[in-house]
Amino acid sequence: MVPITWYLVLSAVLFTIGVAAFIFKRNIITIFMSIELMLNAVNLSFVAFANMWKDLSGHIFVFFVMVVAAAEAAVGLAIIIAVFRTRQTLNVDRVNLLKL
Amino acid sequence: MIHQVLFIIFGGICVAGALNLLLQKHPISSALSLIVVMGSLAALYLLLGAQFVAAIQVIVYAGAIMVLFVFVIMLLNAGKEEHTKGSRIAMWFGVPSVAALLGMVLFILLQRGKVDYQIELGAFARPTREVAILLFRDYLLPFEVTSVLILVAIMGAVVLARKEQ
Amino acid sequence: MNVNLHLWLIPLLPLLGALINGALGRRLSKTAVTAVALTSTAASFALALWVAFQFSALSQIPYVESHGPWIQITGFSVDFAFLLDQLSLVMLLVVTGVGFLIHIYSAGYMADDDGYYRFFSYLNLFMFFMLMLVLANNYLLMFVGWEGVGLASYLLIGFYFLKHSASQAGKKAFIVNRIGDFGFLLGMFLLVKHFGSLDYSVIFDRILRNPSQFPVETGAGLLTLVSFCLMIGATGKSAQIPLYVWLPDAMEGPTPVSALIHAATMVTAGIYMVARSNVIFNHAPMALTTVAVIGALTAIFAASIGIVQTDIKRVLAYSTISQLGYMFMACGVAAYSAAIFHLMTHAFFKALLFLSAGSVIHALGGEQDMRYMGGLRKYIPVTFWVMTIGTLAIAGIPGLAGFFSKDEILWKAYSSSDNGWIFWAIGLITALMTSFYMFRLLFMTFFGERREAPHAHDSGHGHGGHGHGAPHESPWIMLAPLVLLAIGSVAGGWVGIPHSLGGDNHFEKFLAPVFEQGRLEAVDMAKIERPTKFAIAEAASDTKPEASTELTLTFISVLAGLTGLFWAWYLYVRRPELPGRIAARLGNLYPTVLNKYYIDEVYQQSLVDPIVDGSRTILWKGVDVGVVDGAVNGAGTTARSTWAILRQMQSGNIRSYAGWVAFGAALLVAYMIWMGLR
Numbered sequence: 001m002v003p004i005t006w007y008l009v010l011s012a013v014l015f016t017i018g019v020a021a022f023i024f025k026r027n028i029i030t031i032f033m034s035i036e037l038m039l040n041a042v043n044l045s046f047v048a049f050a051n052m053w054k055d056l057s058g059h060i061f062v063f064f065v066m067v068v069a070a071a072e073a074a075v076g077l078a079i080i081i082a083v084f085r086t087r088q089t090l091n092v093d094r095v096n097l098l099k100l
Numbered sequence: 101m102i103h104q105v106l107f108i109i110f111g112g113i114c115v116a117g118a119l120n121l122l123l124q125k126h127p128i129s130s131a132l133s134l135i136v137v138m139g140s141l142a143a144l145y146l147l148l149g150a151q152f153v154a155a156i157q158v159i160v161y162a163g164a165i166m167v168l169f170v171f172v173i174m175l176l177n178a179g180k181e182e183h184t185k186g187s188r189i190a191m192w193f194g195v196p197s198v199a200a201l202l203g204m205v206l207f208i209l210l211q212r213g214k215v216d217y218q219i220e221l222g223a224f225a226r227p228t229r230e231v232a233i234l235l236f237r238d239y240l241l242p243f244e245v246t247s248v249l250i251l252v253a254i255m256g257a258v259v260l261a262r263k264e265q
Numbered sequence: 266m267n268v269n270l271h272l273w274l275i276p277l278l279p280l281l282g283a284l285i286n287g288a289l290g291r292r293l294s295k296t297a298v299t300a301v302a303l304t305s306t307a308a309s310f311a312l313a314l315w316v317a318f319q320f321s322a323l324s325q326i327p328y329v330e331s332h333g334p335w336i337q338i339t340g341f342s343v344d345f346a347f348l349l350d351q352l353s354l355v356m357l358l359v360v361t362g363v364g365f366l367i368h369i370y371s372a373g374y375m376a377d378d379d380g381y382y383r384f385f386s387y388l389n390l391f392m393f394f395m396l397m398l399v400l401a402n403n404y405l406l407m408f409v410g411w412e413g414v415g416l417a418s419y420l421l422i423g424f425y426f427l428k429h430s431a432s433q434a435g436k437k438a439f440i441v442n443r444i445g446d447f448g449f450l451l452g453m454f455l456l457v458k459h460f461g462s463l464d465y466s467v468i469f470d471r472i473l474r475n476p477s478q479f480p481v482e483t484g485a486g487l488l489t490l491v492s493f494c495l496m497i498g499a500t501g502k503s504a505q506i507p508l509y510v511w512l513p514d515a516m517e518g519p520t521p522v523s524a525l526i527h528a529a530t531m532v533t534a535g536i537y538m539v540a541r542s543n544v545i546f547n548h549a550p551m552a553l554t555t556v557a558v559i560g561a562l563t564a565i566f567a568a569s570i571g572i573v574q575t576d577i578k579r580v581l582a583y584s585t586i587s588q589l590g591y592m593f594m595a596c597g598v599a600a601y602s603a604a605i606f607h608l609m610t611h612a613f614f615k616a617l618l619f620l621s622a623g624s625v626i627h628a629l630g631g632e633q634d635m636r637y638m639g640g641l642r643k644y645i646p647v648t649f650w651v652m653t654i655g656t657l658a659i660a661g662i663p664g665l666a667g668f669f670s671k672d673e674i675l676w677k678a679y680s681s682s683d684n685g686w687i688f689w690a691i692g693l694i695t696a697l698m699t700s701f702y703m704f705r706l707l708f709m710t711f712f713g714e715r716r717e718a719p720h721a722h723d724s725g726h727g728h729g730g731h732g733h734g735a736p737h738e739s740p741w742i743m744l745a746p747l748v749l750l751a752i753g754s755v756a757g758g759w760v761g762i763p764h765s766l767g768g769d770n771h772f773e774k775f776l777a778p779v780f781e782q783g784r785l786e787a788v789d790m791a792k793i794e795r796p797t798k799f800a801i802a803e804a805a806s807d808t809k810p811e812a813s814t815e816l817t818l819t820f821i822s823v824l825a826g827l828t829g830l831f832w833a834w835y836l837y838v839r840r841p842e843l844p845g846r847i848a849a850r851l852g853n854l855y856p857t858v859l860n861k862y863y864i865d866e867v868y869q870q871s872l873v874d875p876i877v878d879g880s881r882t883i884l885w886k887g888v889d890v891g892v893v894d895g896a897v898n899g900a901g902t903t904a905r906s907t908w909a910i911l912r913q914m915q916s917g918n919i920r921s922y923a924g925w926v927a928f929g930a931a932l933l934v935a936y937m938i939w940m941g942l943r
Contacts, residue, residue, distance in 0.1 A: 001218040003109050007148070008209050009110050014137075016202040017118040019930075022124070023194040023923045029173055030130045032924075035116060036165065037134060040141055041165070044151075050149045051223045056230050062153050062237055063231070066160050067246045071253035073165045077172045078260035084176050085264075090127075096917040194924035199930040206935055212942070 010040070013090040014041035028080050028090050039069050103221060106147055111138040127178045133171050136143050138162040149223040270319060272330045272347040275312050275357070276396035278305040281391035283739075284870075290382025299372045302385035306368045306392060310361040317354060326350055327466070328780070329402055336405075343463050346402035352779045354401040355605060356537055359612050362393050363529045366746035370522040370620050373742035374627060384424060384519070391417035395530050399537065404453050404463040409539065411449065411502065414531045415442045421526060422518040441511040445501015447467035449538075452494030458580065459487060470542040481548050488545050492552030495542055496559075504586045505534030505563045505593055508866055512586055514580040520623030523578060526617035528585050533608045536592045540601045543780055547599060557597020557678075561691040563591030573717030574704070577622050577635050580706050583657070585615060587695060591674050594688055600677035602776040606672055606761045610666035613656035613753035618703075620747055621652040625710060627743070629737040635706065640715040644736040646746050649711050651751040656707045657904035658754040660700035661826045671696065672819050673763060673773075680819060691819070691823055699843025708837040735776045 020042060021034035023075055043062045051088025080090070117137035121130045137159050145154035224230065235243055271477065290298050320326075327350035336343050349357075350371030375384050394417055398410025416439075423435025453463060460468045472479045473490070482489050499505070504512040515527050527534070539546060539556065546553050564587045588611050594845035595604035626633055642649045659668040679689035738744070761772035768808050836844050836845075848855040857863065914925060 002147075002909045003105050004215055004217045004219055005209055006107060007109075007144070007219070009206065010114065010144075010264060012202065012205040012209065013115060014118055016113070016198060016205075017122055019201065019927055021118075021122045023198065023920065026920075027127045027130075027178060029127050029169065029176075029178060030121070033121065033127075033130055033134050033169060035138065036534055037121065038160075040138065040161070043157075043257050044141060046146060047145055047148050047153055050150065051219055052217050054223060056224065056227065056234055057174075058230050059150055059153050059227065060216050060234055062150075062261065063156065064242060066156060067250065070160060070165055071250050073106070074257040075260065076200050077168060078257035082175065083260045088144045088188065090176060095919060099198070192924070193928040197924070197927040200931045201927070201934060204938055205933070208938060 001097055004052055008045060009086040011041045011048070014038075016042070026091050026093060028083070028092050028095075029077075032080070033075055037070060039065060045099060064084065103147065103219070107144070110140040110147070113137075113247065114144070127173050131166060131173060135162050135166050138166065147221065148219060149221060150227060155168045174219075182198045183246050268327065270316050270323075270330065270349065270398055271312070272316070272349060273332060275316075275361070275557040276393050276400065277397065277873050278308045278312075280393035281696075283386045283393060286382050286389065287386035290386055293382065295376075295381055298382045298385055302389055303365075303368055303372065305389055306361070306365045306662050309392065309396065311364040313357045313361040316349065317358060320349075322350075326886070327353075329466075331402075338756060340461050341457050343403050343405050345406065345463075347400040348402040348465065349400070349775050350779055351607065352537075352540060353399055355609060356533075357396070357777070360395050360399060360759060361529050362391070363616050363750070364395075364525060364614050366749055367521050367525045367529075367616060367620065370524075370743050370746040371519075371625075372426065373740050374521055374623055375519060379521075379563040380424065383629060384421075385749045387417055387420045387424070388522075388525070391526060392420065392530070395534070398534055398849035401463060401468075402443050404465070406458065407541075408446075408449065408453065411498075411534060411538075412446065413444070414526070414534060415439060415502070416443075416528050418515070418531055421522040422515045424518055428517070430514075432519040434511075434517040438511040438515050441508050442501050443469065445498045445508050445535075448494045448497025450498075452491050452498065452499050455487070455491045455494065465541065466751065468779070472548060479548060481550065484551065486549070487619050489549035489552050492542070492546050492549040493555070495545070496540065496556055498555075499535030499539050499593070500559065501535070502538075503589050503593065505535075505559050505590060506566065509563060509567070510868060513579055513582045513861070516576070516582050519837050520619055520626060523582070524619035524623070525614045527582065528619050529612035531594070532589055533612070534583065536589065536604055536608055538594060539593075539596045540605055540780075543596075543599070543601050546596070553597050553599060555690060556596070557594050560590045560593025560595070560597050562590070563587070564594060564695045565691050565698070566590075568695045569703065570858060570861050571702045572698060573855065575636050576633050576636075576701075577625065577706060577710065578619075578633055580635075581615070581618055581622060582697065584618075584703065587699060588615065588659070591671065591695070594678060594692065595674040598673065598678050598681035598685065598688065599868065600681070601780045601792065602773045603670070603673040603677050605642075605776060606653060606772050607670035607672060610658070610670040610757045613750055613757045614667055615749060617651060617754055620743070621655060624648040624739040624743055624747065625652075627739050630736075635709040637716050637816070638710045639713040641736055642711040648747070649695060651747045653707060654710070654751040654754055656703045658831065659703050661696055661822060663823055664755075666754050666756070668823075669758035669761050669763070673820055674764070675822055676818055680814075693822055696822055697825040697829045697887060700826040701833050704830045704833035705837055706723050708833055722731050755778050902914045917939075 015038050018038035019033045021037065022031055025031055026032065043065055044063075046058040046062050050071060083095060084090060089095070103157035114137050117133045117140065121137070124130045124133065138157060142154040142157040142162070145151075145157060279814075285299055285301050286293075293301075308778065318392065327349050329346055331344050331346040333345055333347050360544040368385075371384065371388065375381055391414060394410045394413025396595060398414060399405050401407040401410060414668060419435045419439040420671050422438050424430045426435075456463055456468060462468065479488060481666070491857070497508075500510040513530070516523055518526075528937055546556070567583045567586035571580050571587065574580045574583060590609070592607050592611070595601070595607065596682045625638070625645065628641070628648070629638065632638065658665040661668045661671045671873065675689050675692045678692060678820060679685045681688070721882050761770055763770050837846075860866075914921075
């Protein structure tokens with residue numbers, strides 16, 4: 001018998017690792033992937049709670065999260081391609097033209 | 101009992117994959133680790149009785165989004181990460197923030213948020229049917245709107261990634 | 266039945282004239298400007314005459330015309346209301362009549378000036394404010410007029426504003442007036458606090474109807490305090506000691522201004538105010554005595570300075586101060602109608618004297634120093650004759666206006682109390698001096714040989730010299746008002762011929778309703794501090810009010826006037842070399858008097874310089890630059906340094922943004938947890 005807390009802890013850990021990756025990695029694409037990791041962690045939370053309250057709205061929400069994540073990934077990767085074309089680098093430290 | 105074992109196995113694979121994503125230098129390795137994470141998450145969804153979600157996790161996330169990532173990595177010929185000077189702020193503020201975040205959430209979950217609910221394996225009877233009813237009846241508007249969203253995203257991606265003429 | 270007098274039109278028409286000339290005057294032709302200015306004043310005068318004719322038909326005197334509320338709060342309310350009673354009618358006629366004549370004169374005098382339209386705009390503005398002052402129903406509206414005439418005076422004194430001394434004089438007049446106004450304001454505040462209203466009728470009725478609450482105060486008390494405050498205001502506006510210093514400097518303005526404002530009308534505002542407040546003053550004998558003492562001292566002090574002045578306008582200025590001292594003294598012995606009588610006759614002959622002096626100056630192309638005049642009788646005969654009439658009037662020669670009014674004052678002063686003879690004596694000496702210096706002026710200007718100035722062909726004093734040849738008579742537009750004023754100087758006194766000389770004293774009877782209501786049976790005058798160094802032996806034998814005493818005193822004052830004439834004639838026509846020798850023999854006394862007893866210098870050193878220095882070091886450098894600027898600049902500097910810190914966040918480095926985002930997220934989560942745990 002698995003208490004729900006375990007799932008929630010797992011979700012938190014995954015999320016934290018996602019945040020850490022977001023801060024520490026230098027490749028833009030990797031940073032993007034860490035965002036997907038974070039979204040997935042949240043999805044896990046939703047599904048766990050859907051199980052607890054016997055409410056399928058959690059699943060619906062996960063569905064929508066995935067749709068949005070897909071759209072976001074598509075557009076984001078397109079932007080990355082555009083950035084790569086102009087700056088010829090995928091290193092996020094080099095994309096620093098917006099400084100004051 | 102088997103539930104716990106399965107949970108520990110798949111949960112462990114998730115965490116291992118996530119850590120791998122963090123620690124690998126080459127982006128393609130990170131991408132593959134992420135696929136592993138998504139796969140084990142699908143298994144966890146099954147344990148939670150969310151068959152539909154597990155299915156679309158595999159189809160959409162692992163099968164489409166991650167493939168897209170891999171394609172882009174291949175397209176851009178991303179190599180190993182080079183070591184550039186990072187940001188001090190990220191070090192000074194980021195590390196404590198991450199630690200604090202984890203600490204706080206765990207504190208809440210374990211100390212104060214004690215819920216005595218045990219996950220039921222077969223919580224939903226025919227979840228897919230129920231999800232479909234909900235999606236096309238109660239949540240019809242968001243459904244349609246997300247269709248439009250996807251359309252817009254497609255157009256945006258095409259425009260942004262187009263080669264300059 | 267009560268006819269609507271439309272009093273509001275009387276001040277309003279000059280205001281319209283002022284606005285039109287002020288806004289459009291630069292583009293209008295000189296004729297148009299003159300027409301606007303003269304028409305508005307003439308209309309005011311005509312209306313005033315009509316009101317005078319309607320006066321006896323009024324069913325209720327005082328006649329009050331209200332134009333709606335002005336301030337209405339609990340505990341205090343005041344309306345835009347005008348009041349017409351005998352006193353204000355007299356003032357109204359004097360102001361509009363003499364004002365109109367001076368407007369006509371100015372059309373000729375200022376004809377060559379570039380600021381023609383500006384002059385008439387200011388002059389009309391002055392008329393508006395003065396009429397508001399005179400017609401007001403309450404102290405607040407009077408104060409509006411009071412301040413307004415101060416403003417008009419400043420504008421007109423500094424009319425030749427490019428001349429440094431003129432602008433300085435304008436400032437001095439305004440600032441010294443302000444000191445007086447401070448006293449006036451304090452008086453008004455006290456009245457508001459204790460009476461809840463500033464309406465004359467409300468205050469005076471309450472005082473008269475509650476004798477137990479408002480007794481005649483022997484020492485200090487509420488009404489004495491109010492009277493002192495009001496008196497300070499009057500000393501400022503009417504140029505009494507200690508606030509007279511602005512009036513001689515005010516001669517920097519054009520001569521018609523000196524005639525209208527600083528002789529006939531504005532300076533009399535203080536006298537009018539005291540006369541209007543007679544109910545309050547009658548209940549405060551200590552204040553009344555102070556008024557009388559100040560008036561007497563001012564009269565003799567100013568006369569002494571006038572004896573030695575060489576600028577023709579300065580002599581007349583000090584003469585004005587001295588005559589105002591007479592009026593003040595008359596108020597101080599509760600002889601208010603005598604004061605107003607002298608105010609009226611003084612308006613006539615002082616305006617006449619100033620305007621004739623202006624005519625002399627005009628004839629000489631701008632020369633004002635009497636040492637460089639002389640023998641002008643044959644060149645400007647009309648001016649000579651009207652000026653002679655004016656001089657005779659002011660000297661108190663029998664038959665002319667000044668004689669009746671001045672003697673009225675002297676008699677009332679003498680008969681006011683046991684110590685009244687002191688005031689009478691001071692007044693007598695002053696009368697002698699007045700006669701002396703006025704005839705000195707006359708003789709130096711018109712008799713003897715023509716003394717040309719070394720710089721005779723200089724235009725000087727901004728008057729625009731023309732006629733460098735022989736002095737020429739003024740145009741008729743300037744002479745006609747002079748003649749009319751001369752007639753007034755002669756006949757103006759005939760309305761107040763006292764009983765002792767066979768007349769009926771219509772003037773005093775006319776004004777009686779205004780002043781009788783507050784008259785006390787016996788005014789107990791406090792001891793006078795000034796030592797009696799002017800004890801004249803011939804006077805004070807008989808203190809019982811009798812016709813014979815009055816006649817004796819009249820005879821003595823006429824004698825004084827004639828003595829002054831004789832001495833002036835002797836020293837300036839017969840033996841003109843004597844004055845110089847006498848002055849040399851008097852050693853230091855002569856320069857002291859010539860320099861106005863150095864009062865201006867004393868004020869400068871003791872009051873003005875410390876204030877200026879204090880303002881400069883403390884208020885300017887300390888407060889304004891340090892505190893105020895410091896606060897504002899400090900706010901700017903603080904903002905800038907904060908920005909310098911905050912801009913580090915905008916580094917362009919994406920990873921640092923990521924760090925900030927994580928930090929923010931952690932904070933948010935912490936906050937939510939904290940809120941949840943509470």
